[in-house]
Each structure stands twice: as C-alpha cells, then as structure tokens.
Amino acid sequence: MSRGLAETFWRNAKKKQKLLFGLAATTAVVAVAALSFGTYAMSPIHVLKSLLRMAEETRVVVVWNIRLPRIAAGLSVGAGLALAGLFIQTLLRNPLGSPSTLGISQGAAFGASCVIVLFHAGPFGTALAAFCGSLGATVLIVILGRLRGLTPEAVILAGVALSSLFGAGTVLLQVLSDETRLAMAVAWSFGDVGRSNWPQIGWLSLSVTCLAGVGYWWRWHLNALDMGEEPAKNLGISVESLRWQGLILAALVSALATAFHGVIAFVGLIAPHAARRIVGADHRFLVPVSAVLGAALLLLADTFSRLILGTGSFPVGVVTSFLGAPLFLSLLLKRRA
Amino acid sequence: MILSVLDISFHYNSHPILERVRFHVRPGEMIAVCGVNGAGKSTLLRCLNGILKPQRGSVLLDGQDLRLLGPKGIARSMASVPQKGADSELTVFEVVLLGRLPHRQWGPTRHDTLAVEKILETMDLADLAHRRFSTLSGGEAQKVLLAKALSQQPKVLLLDEPTNHLDLKNQLDVMRLVQSITRRESLAVVAAIHDLNTALRFSDRLLFLRQGRIDEVVAPGEVTAEVVRRIYGVEVQVCRIGETPVVVPL
Numbered sequence: 001m002s003r004g005l006a007e008t009f010w011r012n013a014k015k016k017q018k019l020l021f022g023l024a025a026t027t028a029v030v031a032v033a034a035l036s037f038g039t040y041a042m043s044p045i046h047v048l049k050s051l052l053r054m055a056e057e058t059r060v061v062v063v064w065n066i067r068l069p070r071i072a073a074g075l076s077v078g079a080g081l082a083l084a085g086l087f088i089q090t091l092l093r094n095p096l097g098s099p100s101t102l103g104i105s106q107g108a109a110f111g112a113s114c115v116i117v118l119f120h121a122g123p124f125g126t127a128l129a130a131f132c133g134s135l136g137a138t139v140l141i142v143i144l145g146r147l148r149g150l151t152p153e154a155v156i157l158a159g160v161a162l163s164s165l166f167g168a169g170t171v172l173l174q175v176l177s178d179e180t181r182l183a184m185a186v187a188w189s190f191g192d193v194g195r196s197n198w199p200q201i202g203w204l205s206l207s208v209t210c211l212a213g214v215g216y217w218w219r220w221h222l223n224a225l226d227m228g229e230e231p232a233k234n235l236g237i238s239v240e241s242l243r244w245q246g247l248i249l250a251a252l253v254s255a256l257a258t259a260f261h262g263v264i265a266f267v268g269l270i271a272p273h274a275a276r277r278i279v280g281a282d283h284r285f286l287v288p289v290s291a292v293l294g295a296a297l298l299l300l301a302d303t304f305s306r307l308i309l310g311t312g313s314f315p316v317g318v319v320t321s322f323l324g325a326p327l328f329l330s331l332l333l334k335r336r337a
Numbered sequence: 338m339i340l341s342v343l344d345i346s347f348h349y350n351s352h353p354i355l356e357r358v359r360f361h362v363r364p365g366e367m368i369a370v371c372g373v374n375g376a377g378k379s380t381l382l383r384c385l386n387g388i389l390k391p392q393r394g395s396v397l398l399d400g401q402d403l404r405l406l407g408p409k410g411i412a413r414s415m416a417s418v419p420q421k422g423a424d425s426e427l428t429v430f431e432v433v434l435l436g437r438l439p440h441r442q443w444g445p446t447r448h449d450t451l452a453v454e455k456i457l458e459t460m461d462l463a464d465l466a467h468r469r470f471s472t473l474s475g476g477e478a479q480k481v482l483l484a485k486a487l488s489q490q491p492k493v494l495l496l497d498e499p500t501n502h503l504d505l506k507n508q509l510d511v512m513r514l515v516q517s518i519t520r521r522e523s524l525a526v527v528a529a530i531h532d533l534n535t536a537l538r539f540s541d542r543l544l545f546l547r548q549g550r551i552d553e554v555v556a557p558g559e560v561t562a563e564v565v566r567r568i569y570g571v572e573v574q575v576c577r578i579g580e581t582p583v584v585v586p587l
Contacts, residue, residue, distance in 0.1 A: 005430060005450075005453070005454040005463060005466045006451050006453065008430075008466070008467065009430050009450050009453075219444075220438055220444070220445075221438075223431065224438060226426070226427055227422060227423050227425050227427070227435065227470075228422065228423040230419060231419060231423070233408070234388070234412060235435060235436070235438045236409035236439045237408070238408060276426060280426055280427070280428065281427045282431055
C-alpha cells in the first residue's frame, strides 16, 4: 500500500518554495525600509516617490545617488559571497570553504595594497589591482590543484597557506608605506559597500546572476557530490570538471565583489551554513536561500553600521566580522548539540 | 546482461595492482572477490565501474566495451555501493532519488519519485524516507545506499565490502537483501567481501585475488583449507553446517 512518500516529497518542496519567497519578500521589505533610514530620514512614501523621481530633488539625489547604490551593492555582494562560499564548501566538500579560506580575499587585499603603497593608485587602479590579486590567488590554487592533483582538503590547506603569504605581504607593504598611504590601504581593506557606483553594481549583479543560474542548473549534481566524490562519479558525473569550473566561477564573483568593495569576511562562510539549517542540504533550495540570506545578512549589517553606529561610513566588513564570528560559533554549537 | 572482464591490468606508478584479471559474471549471479588487504579487490571494482582506467584489457557489458559507453552510459547499466556513505544532510528520499540522475536531463519527474517510493517500500525503508541520511545507523545507511543503487535500474551491481562496518544482524540483513535482489532483478553482482564465511554463505562463486592476480575461482562448496592457507597464510578447517561450508581458523 502506498504511503504517499512521493506526494510528501513534492509537498515539502512546495513548503520550501514558500519559505524562499517569504525570505526574499522580507529582504525586499527590509531593503525598502533601509532606504528610508539614515541621517536624512524619509517616510516609505517619500522613498517610493523618490524612486519614481516624483519627490523633491534633494530626496531623489539621496535615494538614487547615495542609499540605493549602497543597498543594491550590499544585496549583490552579500548574495555573491554567499553563493561563492556555498560553491566552495560543496565542491571541496569542506564546511570551512569560503573566499577567505582559499586566499581569494587576501589576494585582493595584497593587490590593492601594492598599488596604493607603491604606485599611489586611485580607486579604479586599486579595484583593478584587487581583481588581479584575487585572480592571481585563484590561478595559483587551480594550478596547484590541477597539476599536483591535490585533494579537496589539501586545496583548503593550500588556500590557508596562500592567505598567510598574502597577509604577510600586505603587512610588509603597510610597514614600508608613509602614513597617508598606510591609512588608505587599511581603509580599503575594511570592506565597505558605500563606495560603489552603478556600473560596478551592474557587473557584479550580472556575475552573481550567472553564478546563481549555474548553481541551480547543477543543483542535482551538487546534491550527488554531497554524498561523496566517488558516489557522484558512479552516477556519471565528471566531478573534476564540475569542481574546477565551479571554483573558477565562484572565485571570479568573489574577485569582483572584493575588488569593488574590499574584504568582507564571514558572509561567504555563514550564509550557506544558516541556509543549510533552514532548508537542509538539497541544493534546489540551498542555492537560492543562501543567496537571499547572504544578501539579507549584508544588508542588515550595513544598515546597522549606518544607523546604530551613526557615522554613515563605518565599514561593514568590521560589522560582519563582529557579528559573524559569534553567529558562526553558535551555529556550530547548536549543530553539535 | 553479462559482465566480461578481459585480461585487465592496472599499474599505479609502475607498481602492479592488477595483472591480467579475467572472469565473467552472468545475470542473477553473485561473485565474491576475496583476498588479503591490498590484494587489489577495491581497485578491481573501480576498474569495473570506469573510475580507474586499466592500462591493459577491457571490461565488456553484453559485449560492448565500457570505454565506449561514457560515464553516464556506464551509470545507466552499473551501480556501485560503497563501504560507507558520507555524512550527508540530504533526506533518505533525496539520496535514493539521486539514483535516477543518470536517466534524466533535468529535475526529477513524478515518475522518478514514484519509482523511489516503490523501492523504499519494497526494501522496508519507508519509515526512514524523510530522515536525514547522517542520522541513520550503519545498517540503515547501507540499506539506503543499496536502495539508491537499485533506483539506478542497473544490470550490474558492484559492492565494496558492504558489511564492513555492520554488526552481525545487519550483516545478515544486508546480505540477504542483496541475495534476494540479485535473483529477483537478475543482476550480475560483484562484491568485494572481507569475511570469508559471509562470502561462502551468500555468493555463487568466490574469486580469490593474490598479489593482483586471480589465484582461484571456485564455487563455495569447492573451497578447501589448502586454498585458504595459500591465499591468507593461515591454517583453517573447512566444515559444513547444513549445505553451507564454514571456515574455522585453527
């Protein structure tokens, strides 16, 4: 006699879909609310009018030139880092995987510090060098992994070693620089979504959308990899090819996010773990929920830094680190319990 | 579907692991691969399912070379059950549904989920369907991995020491299940088995590997103390309980 197991499977999927839409809608509401908060307070009605360019000029400028780019950047960086973290964790089968663990973020910081200290570069040159630094770290990891046939665990260890190397290089450059350059390099290294412009947000959003699309396209392959590398191969999946294509895509998104906004720690690590606690390990839901949670997390952290700390320019990277570490520890402890 | 293994040799860094291994498995037959640790049992299974590429020889499925089938083609005809599953947070239903992956391009259909439901009910796993795989006991997990392999609708089933981490009751449960599935579905089964008595009780033939070569291929009733001494280097007595031969170390 049938117990309706298949029906329960589809019903659970519908429930998770509703949960996903609920999370996305809540994030959208928080984003609109975040548009109204700030030194120049506005009601939600004024915000909507400003978005439609029907409010007075000052409000339109505040919304379109200051708050909206910041919030859009927060959402796309958060979603991008969360997706990159999820890809790295699943493809390397390591819960500690994230753009920071692989040395991608530290590569960007090193690249940025190089051009700030040695060439007195402006914002464009800094972003370009940070991008090159991230890509350099990625290329090193990929070459080490492909040529030496490193295991996923060894890839993470290689990432930790590279992080340490880039970290030491960054400190050395800072020691050698004068006070002004030192302040600029340190300020850049604290992640901040307030320094975005619309073209940067456009490129980042495009890359995040591609990563999300690929993640959803591969959702069942990623599920298979969750059972182990050899079981996935036994299902006809080319694990090596999937792994390196996915890591390169994740690294590209992290590189763009870090190049434009500096080092923002913990989002890529926490958001996928939080998503796993909410929707389980099924990548049909884990991919979109990680993206939404990452976006929401960075949006909340940035709004917190803007409002609670009051300065309007407090770097969100510091907030994510302060909030992220205890949150991650509590997730780990709850999981053990 | 007949599985034919034709003189395969596999070397790792010029160190020979398998040398000219040749045997056939018929539908509905279970062949146990036995031998000491490092004899090449797991390597043989990996060569059979295409994960390792033998430097010489070939593996044929109903006369067709495995290399021509490609990874997905192999997965449509051949399923493997590992010693132990990873600690996945997927549910049992989702794990078994993965077995349908080689047969489809996009997401699972209603037909796929109904096939999984049927397998879970047949194997008495329905109560576990929505439990997370990581929370299962060793015996339950092994049965779920077997269910996943069956949902691939394979003609050939490869088992890598399927009872290694199980207590006596679960060893018997899993092997009885494998035996009944082998007969019912007319599967050709190759199982690497450590425990000689389990192999004697449940397999149709035993293939003894020694230093990567086939030393002997015999029916359970033909296993002698001399064969066991030669393969394992221990003195044993082979006695019988009913029809089943039993090996007792001296």
